[in-house]
Amino acid sequence: MKNRGRARWIFDGRIAGIGTASGTRLVLGCWTHSPFGPFADVMAERRDGHRLLLAPDRRTARFVAATYSFDEVRVEPVRVTVRGDHWTVTSDSLTLRFTTGRRGPPGLALRAVPRVLATRPRWIEAVGLPARLLRGVRTCGTAGGGRHEWYGARDLRPVRDAGAVLEGEDLGPPAPVVPPVRFGFGSTPRRPCLVRVTTLVG
Template sequence: MNGGRARWVFDGHIAGIGTASGTRLVLGCWAHSPFGPFADVMIERCDGHRVLLAPDPRTARFIAATYVFDEVRVEPVRVTAGGDGWTVTSDSLTLRFTTGRRGPLGLALRAVPRGLAVRPRWIEAVGLPARLLRGVRTCGTAGGGRREWYGARDLRPVRGADAVLEGGDLGPPAPVVPPVRFGFGSTPRRPCLVRVTTLVG
């Protein structure tokens, strides 16, 4: 509990990918959550327009109350993953990406015991050094007087990606620049896939 309020736990992956068009994509793929397994995509276009793709009204309401969007679309978001390859499809978006070998940071994250990695005090303690990775925040506000913590447990670089949004090719992958503006959100400047446990409460 947090001041008498239950914490919501989301366990899965976050992928942050920039594109040559200037559109940035943040995939959340949650194997375990209060809503069951689901995936969502946050999109910020080059003109700053922010779009949420969520699979049903309930998850859309929760995410929209936690982050900030100009547009919310409720549509199925399907994710398939095998080996190093991931495919994400919805009515609006097709995204494919591949991950590379984990580097020193990924190895370091994997070495932290899960029980420690998901404790808010630990997440807050590693928040300062995490800021050395541009775009990364480990904790912050989540709307409605709530707080949010990101307990990262693994990281792999994204080596290749292609995305089509509403029929338009977004071009090859690029850094996530400028940082996305969904409220408190965290994705490194370099495209990557992060294994994460997120706490909201």
């Protein structure tokens, strides 16, 4: 696939966006298919605006840090365990647990769109305005390093329960992702959720 003469990288997996009572917001990327193989990473923004990336190796850390903006990057194993609706994420710095609920109308609507359509840049751009108005998210835009990104959402489930400890600090119960995170051009939905997504970067 080409975009203005440049190759596109394709990442397929899930993104969880979770706010906490402490003011720290967390974004988990759990990628089952990517140019780097399966991996997970976590982006965290504290109440004071400090943006932290946890990435499992230097190669993925360099790529993610070149695409998004961070104040600090740490290379450490990020392990994800999923048992039914229960997710556990662990690294040297973070322990995150959350449970997903039943999908509502937004998730059902996303699942109804064929994958071949949901992951086309023109479709993603066409649904960008409704997504921004209804969910507060942007589906496409300019990323770091002169790159462009498209987020093709294919499912959505709410996060019902969550708890996290970052660097030994209990972040408290889940809360809306407010203010929006500032890693790139877009944010996650305001309400904590888990989104099935195919991301194109080119």
